[in-house]
Amino acid sequence: MPSKVSTGFIVFGAVTIFAALCVLPAALAKDAESSLLATAAALFSMGALVIAAGVYLKARALQSQAPRPEGPAGPNPAQRGGCELCGKEVPVVRCKVHQLDLCGACLGRHYDNRSCTYIPSANKSVGKPARAMVAKNRGF
Numbered sequence: 001m002p003s004k005v006s007t008g009f010i011v012f013g014a015v016t017i018f019a020a021l022c023v024l025p026a027a028l029a030k031d032a033e034s035s036l037l038a039t040a041a042a043l044f045s046m047g048a049l050v051i052a053a054g055v056y057l058k059a060r061a062l063q064s065q066a067p068r069p070e071g072p073a074g075p076n077p078a079q080r081g082g083c084e085l086c087g088k089e090v091p092v093v094r095c096k097v098h099q100l101d102l103c104g105a106c107l108g109r110h111y112d113n114r115s116c117t118y119i120p121s122a123n124k125s126v127g128k129p130a131r132a133m134v135a136k137n138r139g140f
């Protein structure tokens with residue numbers, strides 16, 4: 001699991017920095033060897049580096065886990081063989097104005113007698129004319 005590995009990095013880095021802080025007072029003592037201060041500094045920078053690596057790995061893992069947005073070629077609700085509002089029931093009528101196949105339940109919600117015109121829903125797929133974008137002189 002990459003996220004566990006990255007958490008391990010962060011914990012290890014924190015422990016390393018803690019160790020550096022523990023060494024630091026001894027290193028700063030007047031009669032301390034100068035190598036002790038170098039050791040503390042090295043531990044501190046290594047801990048910071050390991051934490052940074054852990055944070056980076058964690059961010060990478062989160063990014064790869066994030067759900068990818070559906071592409072433009074998503075499932076066409078009309079192809080699920082049902083109502084275009086709820087997607088579950090079999091459509092009984094088609095609203096010509098809004099181009100929607102509606103089941104009985106959704107018909108009641110959608111109904112608007114000022115604008116909607118209904119025709120019995122034909123199960124044959126109606127060949128909608130695809131409006132192909134005419135590419136005008138592109139380039140040049």
Ligand SMILES: [Zn+2]
Nearest residue numbers: 083086103106
């Ligand atoms: Zn419905």
Ligand SMILES: [Zn+2]
Nearest residue numbers: 095097098116
């Ligand atoms: Zn309508």
